[in-house]
Amino acid sequence: MEKRRLVLTFPASLVGEPITYKLVKDYDIIINILKAQITQEEEGKLVVDLQGNANNLKDAITYLKNLGVTIQPLKKDVRMNKNKCTHCTVCVTVCPTNALVVDRKTMTVKFIPEKCIACELCIPACPYKAMEILL
Ligand code: SF4
Ligand code: SF4
Structure with missing residues (x-):
């Protein structure tokens, strides 16, 4: 099992889509949502821990990118x-x-x-x- 802590930014058109459900169901990912908010531009922002096997995590991230979700790894400093x-x-x-x-x-x-x-x-x-x- 691998874990990635990421900031996911969803365009307004994707807010309300069952994306986290699909990550769980189709990619067997465990999601821990640390923070969720809608920005003034009506984007959705999630700070998440995604956990799963390496291949599933890779496929899940590809799925998110293809949907138009911006993915940022957390910077440390x-x-x-x-x-x-x-x-x-x-x-x-x-x-x-x-x-x-x-x-x-x-x-x-x-x-x-x-x-x-x-x-x-x-x-x-x-x-x-x-x-x-x-x-
Ligand atoms: S970067 Fe650190 S201090 Fe700033 S909101 Fe995130 S956790 Fe809090
Ligand atoms: S870092 Fe200081 S100035 Fe900036 S939002 Fe926080 S309390 Fe306000």
């Missing part, structure tokens, strides 16, 4: 630029793993790198560009 952060808390609401939390004592937003799965949902959410990907 996300950081908060403390010089830019205004502690507005917008990112706290989008983070699926509580890697961004409000410290009630100081009323500041803290980034906990050990909890970050690098899903990148906070990157476009931050109005001050304070969440960064290290390349």
Whole structure:
């Protein structure tokens, strides 16, 4: 069994299609959905762990790509630029793993790198560009 942690972006035309059902039924994939959201552009975004044997995973990913789903592997190095952060808390609401939390004592937003799965949902959410990907 192999596991891949991915961000899947579905165009608006595919939102509502039973794609996860097909992944389970046709490709024998175990799906753990870590986060699901509809963006302002009405795209669907899923952060998922896909688990299955290597061939099935490969075929499932090909199936998704052929449908028009954009697949991004998770990048590892996300950081908060403390010089830019205004502690507005917008990112706290989008983070699926509580890697961004409000410290009630100081009323500041803290980034906990050990909890970050690098899903990148906070990157476009931050109005001050304070969440960064290290390349
Ligand atoms: S959205 Fe950006 S500015 Fe606001 S708390 Fe998060 S990192 Fe800081
Ligand atoms: S990339 Fe951002 S939203 Fe995703 S887990 Fe890390 S801190 Fe949370």
